[in-house]
Amino acid sequence: MKNIFLFILINISALFSAQQIFTLRPTETELPVNSYQKDTNNELPSYEGTWKGIWDNKIIYITFTKITHNYDSDFKYYRDYLIGKFKVLDNNENILFDNTNANDDTKITGINFRRYGDKYSLIYVDSDLCNTTGNIRINFTDPSKLQLDWKLILDNNMITNDCQYYHTGIPKVLPKEITLTKQ
Helix, strand or coil: CEEEEEEHHHHHHHHHHHHCCEEECCCCCCCCCCCCCCCCCHHHHCCCEEEEECCCCCEEEEEEEEEEEEECCCCCCEEEEEEEEEEEEEECEEEEEEEECCCCCCCEEEEECCCCCCCCCEEEHEEEEEEECEEEEEEEECCCCEEEEEEEECCCCCCCCCCCCCCCCCCCCCCEEEEEEEC
């Protein structure tokens, strides 16, 4: 009898301490502390891989990787999301910008899917360009999922005189709008 009571007590305790799981398309505005925003519909793997696009006589390669069950200390919950690393080349294939080999230099980080539609939201923060920031929205252009529509909306970043680009202006590292093709 004592073992049965202990078994029931352990199961009830596990039930109440189980982590709450939410999708990447939550209806809640705030998720509970220590919950898990999980890719329950397995949507993020379709974005993974290297994507290529051409704009302003530049070639861009963006590689998206899925991160799973990572704790977000700002929001205090776990989540699945994409990170993006990129390389930009000129017409002669000279490297203009490249953070693909930097371990901790993730400039593009996923948030979640927009409430309406199939656009996935990411944020862009570039400490190498005087903390330039912006929002990125990506979505597939067709059911084959081989082309991706990209829109970048840069924030109104203030350039101070300690920025190396104070007199020249910050270079355009990422395109504002482009269609990327999966490689």
